[in-house]
Amino acid sequence: MxxxxxxxxxxxxxxxxxxxxxxxxxxxxxxxxxxxxxAVHHGVHRNGELLRRIGGISQKALTRTLRDLxxxxxxxxxxxxxxxxxxDYALTETGESLFxxxxxxxxxxxxxxxxxxxxDPVGSx
Numbered sequence: 001m002x003x004x005x006x007x008x009x010x011x012x013x014x015x016x017x018x019x020x021x022x023x024x025x026x027x028x029x030x031x032x033x034x035x036x037x038x039a040v041h042h043g044v045h046r047n048g049e050l051l052r053r054i055g056g057i058s059q060k061a062l063t064r065t066l067r068d069l070x071x072x073x074x075x076x077x078x079x080x081x082x083x084x085x086x087x088d089y090a091l092t093e094t095g096e097s098l099f100x101x102x103x104x105x106x107x108x109x110x111x112x113x114x115x116x117x118x119x120d121p122v123g124s125x
Contacts, residue, residue, distance in 0.1 A: 027072055032057055032065045034102055037091065040075060041099050045088040074098065 013019050027033060035054050044053045051062055066089060069075040074095035080086040091099065109116075 024072075027068060027074075028098070028102075030065065030068070032061055033069060034105065036062070036065045036069060037074065037095060037098065037102055038106060040089050041091055041096070041102075045090060047087060047089075050089070069095070 012021055014021055014025070016022075028037075032054070035057070036050065039050050039053045044050055047062065047066075050066075051057065051059060054062070057065075066075060066077070070077050070089075073092055076090050076092050076095075078088045078090070080088070
């Protein structure tokens with residue numbers, strides 16, 4: 001039985017459902033988070049630019065993802081209080097520290113997409 005967080009002897013364990021790291025993994029493993037973080041890192045900062053850059057994402061999904069990433073300290077939102085409205089997004093220091101891992105994962109996906117995509121599903125024969 002795992003030791004509850006905060007009690008003596010507790011240590012992080014990814015496989016423990018109560019471990020706070022699970023919430024972090026849920027956040028970055030979301031369908032759009034990796035793409036949004038990558039796009040923001042690569043200099044695409046405004047909402048409309050992100051929407052055009054990330055193929056297939058809806059405005060609703062982009063807004064939700066940006067809000068989640070901002071709420072969790074990975075993205076910083078800057079409202080310039082202009083008319084028309086201008087809001088920019090940038091990675092925070094914590095978001096920047098995650099980027100090398102995201103970049104490696106994206107590179108791996110690009111390099112192995114043909115193999116993973118064409119692999120036979122389990123039980124297909």
